[in-house]
Amino acid sequence: MKTKIDLKNKYLPSEDVVARDVHGEFIIIPITSGIADSDDEIFSLNEFGRAIWEKLDGKRDLKGVASILSSRFVATAGEIENDVLGLVDELLKRKMVVKA
């Protein structure tokens, strides 16, 4: 079933991930079947992705996240909103974030 992502929704990082800044790289390792697999299932977020991740606190909706980022990144509000939706969709599919 496809999950509908909406700018009015709020999300937060899943309890089932290990997320850390490692020497400037933002690393996420999902915990699947009780194992954090740093060999096959390790992900990194770029600067923009990390900025989104850090704003996903379960209190702020995605519109609010995009609004904050628009003051930091040079892009139109629409582009930023699309990128936020795109990344959160990807994170949701990989069970790295959950809906608040």
Place this chain on the structure above:
Amino acid sequence: MADYLTQGLEGFSLSGEATVELMQAAFRKGACFRFQVKGYSMSPFIKDNDIITLAPIPFPGSGLGKTVACVLPANNKLLVHRIVGRKNGHYLIKGDNVAKADSLIPKEDILGYVTSIERGNKTIFFSLGLERLVIVFLSKNNLLPLFSSLWRIIPGPLRGFLKCKVIL
């Protein structure tokens, strides 16, 4: 969507320090941690580029013979070596393929213990039975490399039988 999220690490590998940090974060959540090891100090049981899975402590039993991950206080280096002795609540750890034991490690510096080893596409059964005491004896006396050489000349069928029944 642009590549805001990338699978794998492009252009860098995790340092020992970073591995420890991620491992500890996983253990705090009660999860096991799987990663690729480098080096030959635990050969023949763990070889360079094997992938091991570690479970958080406490481990069942005394710990003697178990292969554990710990950080050496002297140099902050991550080691995956075997417990070959105990003294005053500390563990003596040693690489099976290293002549000298590392040092006595406080119990709290043990991060986790190895539960499985993968080599190529095969998962190697990692014995946790009483035979580990034999392995401790061989390791302590630096006999494991010799044992490993002898192992190679044992005919295949007998080796298979021994693997199932005795050691690995």
